[in-house]
Amino acid sequence: MRGDDLHCGLKKLNKIRNDCAHVRNRQITEEDLESIGQCLGENYREFLERENKEFRYSLLNVLSMLSAGLSALIEALEKKRKTT
Numbered sequence: 256m257r258g259d260d261l262h263c264g265l266k267k268l269n270k271i272r273n274d275c276a277h278v279r280n281r282q283i284t285e286e287d288l289e290s291i292g293q294c295l296g297e298n299y300r301e302f303l304e305r306e307n308k309e310f311r312y313s314l315l316n317v318l319s320m321l322s323a324g325l326s327a328l329i330e331a332l333e334k335k336r337k338t339t
Contacts, residue, residue, distance in 0.1 A: 256298060256324035263294035264321050285310060291317050 267290050275281045288310070292299035298320055306316065 256295065256320065256327070258328065260294055260296050260298075261321065261324040261328065264291050264317075265325070267291045267294055268318075268321060283314065288314055288317060291321070295320055 267287075271283060271287050271291075275283070292303075292313075295317065299317065302313075302316055302320075306312070
């Protein structure tokens, strides 16, 4: 996952988190999921083509994609830090 895609997805997720914290009874919607998914580009489109599109499963998968991207970025930064 590209850094720009990860950044976009995390910003969308943070906006949704913030909305949920400040708007009473705010629910995560399919539109929210799609807004994050659009940031993930090809990874998300491939997922939609091959997998079950049930909302909870899709949400977990998108959050897993973000988490994996963030973990990979942290690992790369830690490796870079060790070599400098």
